[in-house]
Amino acid sequence: MVFGASAHAARLPAELLFVDAREHAHAGRGRLGLRWHEDADVAIVQLPKGKRRRDFFFAQAASVATRVVLVGAKSAGIKSAERALGRLGTVVGSAQGHKRRLLAVDTKAPASFDLARWERRAQVGALEIVVLPGVFAESVLAQGQLDDGTALLLDALPPCRGRILDLGCGAGPIGATLAANGADVTLTDVDAFAVESARRTLAANGLKGTVVAGDRYEAVRGTFDLLVTNPPFHRGVGTEYATTEAIVREAPRYLRPGGELWLVANRFLPWRRPLAQVFADVSVLRDDGRFVVLRARSPR
Ligand SMILES: C[S@@+](CC[C@H](N)C(=O)[O-])C[C@H]1O[C@@H](n2cnc3c(N)ncnc32)[C@H](O)[C@@H]1O
Numbered sequence: 001m002v003f004g005a006s007a008h009a010a011r012l013p014a015e016l017l018f019v020d021a022r023e024h025a026h027a028g029r030g031r032l033g034l035r036w037h038e039d040a041d042v043a044i045v046q047l048p049k050g051k052r053r054r055d056f057f058f059a060q061a062a063s064v065a066t067r068v069v070l071v072g073a074k075s076a077g078i079k080s081a082e083r084a085l086g087r088l089g090t091v092v093g094s095a096q097g098h099k100r101r102l103l104a105v106d107t108k109a110p111a112s113f114d115l116a117r118w119e120r121r122a123q124v125g126a127l128e129i130v131v132l133p134g135v136f137a138e139s140v141l142a143q144g145q146l147d148d149g150t151a152l153l154l155d156a157l158p159p160c161r162g163r164i165l166d167l168g169c170g171a172g173p174i175g176a177t178l179a180a181n182g183a184d185v186t187l188t189d190v191d192a193f194a195v196e197s198a199r200r201t202l203a204a205n206g207l208k209g210t211v212v213a214g215d216r217y218e219a220v221r222g223t224f225d226l227l228v229t230n231p232p233f234h235r236g237v238g239t240e241y242a243t244t245e246a247i248v249r250e251a252p253r254y255l256r257p258g259g260e261l262w263l264v265a266n267r268f269l270p271w272r273r274p275l276a277q278v279f280a281d282v283s284v285l286r287d288d289g290r291f292v293v294l295r296a297r298s299p300r
């Protein structure tokens with residue numbers, strides 16, 4: 001028994017918050033969102049990556065439940081998360097196993113939660129970018145700059161029209177730039193914070209586009225003239241290549257005849273080989289010593 005006897009313990013658990021479409025799908029949930037809508041006795045927070053997203057979760061959890069339970073890996077910054085959660089109220093229980101820790105805190109009073117307070121907006125070149133906690137390149141975007149890889153990709157892309165997919169859209173700088181140039185864009189990301197940021201970015205600039213939450217191509221319909229991506233190579237705190245390898249492998253199914261896949265990545269990442277296995281024509285269009293922009297066409 002982790003918790004002392006309390007009225008709070010009567011109704012477990014709170015609504016869980018899914019921010020990753022893969023976990024969402026596994027749980028069989030019908031909706032992916034950033035908010036808890038129902039009040040609960042206990043809110044369980046799985047420690048996310050990044051302090052801003054962590055604090056967002058705590059604030060949100062404290063707005064729907066008076067007891068917040070944090071669960072996380074010892075290797076993932078749980079100690080500082082516990083200190084942050086402890087500041088919200090009174091510690092009423094804790095437990096630890098070999099690799100994981102758990103802390104329960106009763107908050108002082110249900111607090112109000114306003115999603116708008118957590119978004120950051122900045123003018124980045126010609127676009128206003130809206131970025132929510134923990135979305136890729138949040139701090140550079142909030143300072144009015146693009147991630148260097150994203151910037152190199154946008155610089156290399158010729159003006160393109162037609163139907164374009166921005167896969168792993170983050171806050172939407174690539175898709176929004178292409179939409180501003182007149183393309184018919186679809187943006188997709190597995191992370192609900194990214195999807196919501198990208199929607200807000202398009203809206204802030206009066207741009208049209210479809211933004212969908214999904215794992216790789218899961219939520220995407222139809223075929224495209226151009227697939228463009230600054231693909232992931234992290235999952236949580238670890239390095240992961242499987243997602244991008246699958247993005248490359250599955251790309252031909254989503255390309256129209258004559259269509260192309262453009263990809264930017266750190267130079268050290270091993271994408272050339274999987275690209276060459278799937279496409280007959282792969283070129284390096286930019287190489288600034290840190291990032292490369294690769295173009296792949298003619299699926300084998
Ligand atoms: C390097 S960031 C690029 C973000 C944005 N395109 C940019 O350039 O600023 C990679 C993005 O891929 C997303 N991602 C990770 N795994 C994914 C998956 N399985 N399916 C779709 N998107 C994924 C991440 O959430 C992240 O937003």
